[in-house]
Amino acid sequence: MIHVRHAESADAGLLLQLIREMGNQERMPVFTSEERLLKDGFGPEPKFHGFIAQDGMLVAGYALAFDCYSSFQGSGLFLEDLFVRGEFRGKGVGKALLSHVTSKAIDLGCFGIMLNVLDWNEPALRFFERAGASVLSERKTLCLMPESLEDTARFNFASLTT
């Protein structure tokens, strides 16, 4: 029996393990720690919503989302991660997780859920499209990393008036 629960502070170590497994799958390095997840997810001002999926007593996957904002549409949720461990695939775990993230989005009055999918991850693309997601093909995603931040911030720092 698959069920989903909200992550709690005692899950910080488990979340870190699951995030590392997700990083392996996505071929991306993971730079976080149990301490940071504990502070960011379960402190006085949580920065994300965590969901843990179980198959009975066994941990089958997780989802992580944060509050995003559209100037045109108001509050939304951004689904940062949705991950199902290999041995639990094909059992509806991903659907159960997505269902609970969408319930959260409805509770929060969100305009919708935004997410990124890596273009080589065909199963993920098909999964979200079956769930009704639209690909916003006009949008490119960009990132300004720290070395650029420093340079850009210096450009005009003196003009900050408030």
Add this chain to the structure above:
Amino acid sequence: MIHVRHAESADAGLLLQLIREMGNQERMPVFTSEERLLKDGFGPEPKFHGFIAQDGMLVAGYALAFDCYSSFQGSGLFLEDLFVRGEFRGKGVGKALLSHVTSKAIDLGCFGIMLNVLDWNEPALRFFERAGASVLSERKTLCLMPESLEDTARFNFASLTT
């Protein structure tokens, strides 16, 4: 003289006007109101950071960003909008706005700034690439809108245990 200030509650009406101008430029409909911007931006738990650029006493543009979260990297800023009014382009207003958003990101200890650019907006792409931004070309952006949310939430609602 270009300067940038943090938006305040008295700017909600001005922000709405600027957001509508941005919507016109991006060919996107705007579904928000002064009341919503006031509540979401300037209440006890602000959902975004607003920045107003002025050329002397004249309003030249704005930027709007929200706190985002990477499970792999921690806290970030998502730059949702950066807009310069037509008559103020070529004066460094965009750079001044981006400079202050990056200063904010550094103050907040962010791993970086994420943003989307529409693929037909070549000037915006060039602007952000000159500022050091990388295009994450593997990422597709998807959106689950309300009608899909309802269907997806119903799928497995009964299994939510906490």
